[in-house]
Amino acid sequence: MTGVHLREITDENRDAVCALRVRKHQRKFVASVSCSLEDAADEPEENPWYRAVYSGEEPVGFVMVSLPDSDGRFYLWRLLIDKRHQGRGIGREVLAQIVDTVRSEGGSELFTSYEPGKGAPGPFYRKFGFEPTGEIDDGEIVLKLSLR
Numbered sequence: 313m314t315g316v317h318l319r320e321i322t323d324e325n326r327d328a329v330c331a332l333r334v335r336k337h338q339r340k341f342v343a344s345v346s347c348s349l350e351d352a353a354d355e356p357e358e359n360p361w362y363r364a365v366y367s368g369e370e371p372v373g374f375v376m377v378s379l380p381d382s383d384g385r386f387y388l389w390r391l392l393i394d395k396r397h398q399g400r401g402i403g404r405e406v407l408a409q410i411v412d413t414v415r416s417e418g419g420s421e422l423f424t425s426y427e428p429g430k431g432a433p434g435p436f437y438r439k440f441g442f443e444p445t446g447e448i449d450d451g452e453i454v455l456k457l458s459l460r
């Protein structure tokens with residue numbers, strides 16, 4: 313997918329990125345951008361690295377990764393694509409770019425987790441190659457992508 317890229321969040325784009333929204337039934341699967349920025353500030357020990365997702369000049373999503381977290385795991389912490397831009401391959405392209413970032417930081421595995429339920433992102437991650445580890449963390453299904 314061309315034109316999808318990650319940009320730093322600054323005073324110029326913060327409000328537009330915080331205004332991004334998922335569908336109502338998806339809210340239980342991901343925190344808002346504002347809440348994620350607060351979590352990043354509150355939990356520096358988790359090494360949060362976050363970016364706005366752009367399609368051309370338009371902010372369309374948000375991603376946050378631990379590079380790595382306090383357990384030493386490279387962990388995809390938050391990912392959301394605005395409801396108006398879902399289903400166009402943008403989420404998959406963001407995962408590909410995050411994999412490049414994790415590799416460049418020396419990671420060989422990327423973890424994530426999701427809350428099970430109708431409309432949960434499990435199939436999205438499985439299609440990309442993530443596999444369940446068998447762990448359940450705080451009710452969430454833990455997945456791992458091998459980067460070797």
Ligand SMILES: CC(C)(COP(=O)(O)OP(=O)(O)OC[C@H]1O[C@@H](n2cnc3c(N)ncnc32)[C@H](O)[C@@H]1OP(=O)(O)O)[C@@H](O)C(=O)NCCC(=O)NCCS
Pocket residue numbers: 334335338341342390391392393394397398399400401402403404405425426427431432433434435436439
């Ligand atoms: C999950 C999410 C990031 C996917 O982004 P997206 O840009 O819509 O996904 P893509 O268009 O790149 O989809 C890639 C593939 O995954 C599939 N897919 C995406 N979301 C899916 C879902 N919830 N259930 C089943 N399949 C899904 C797509 O159909 C596509 O399949 P294909 O390759 O066979 O065509 C986005 O829907 C979102 O923000 N959801 C709400 C928040 C959320 O759940 N975030 C994850 C928190 S753990």
